[in-house]
Amino acid sequence: MKIKPIIEIEYCPKCGWLLRSAYVAQELLTTFADELGGVTLTPSAVTGRFQIRLDKKELFDRKKNGGFEDVKLYKIMIRDLICKDKPLGHTERKKTLES
DSSP states (O other): OOOOOEEEEEEOTTTTOHHHHHHHHHHHHHHTTTTOSEEEEEEOSSTTOEEEEETTEEEEEHHHHTSOOOHHHHHHHHHHHHOTTOOOGGGTOOOOSOO
């Protein structure tokens, strides 16, 4: 049996980012229910930290990236690493100028 990858979201509790972390975790667990082994939320002792790691490999760092990204980007980054052929539905659809 293949071991499923684990996502860790390390967040700054002093900044009030628990809710943001929980939302991202819920989105990832919903999208990758069959592919992930879990999502861990870890309060950080470092003020201002918000990092997402896949099996301890850093995928996203708020400080390095200059802010937060839309959850769609996190999904695409993770999908490309763990299940490249998985369609993400509306997450990947591009808006057209024609409405």
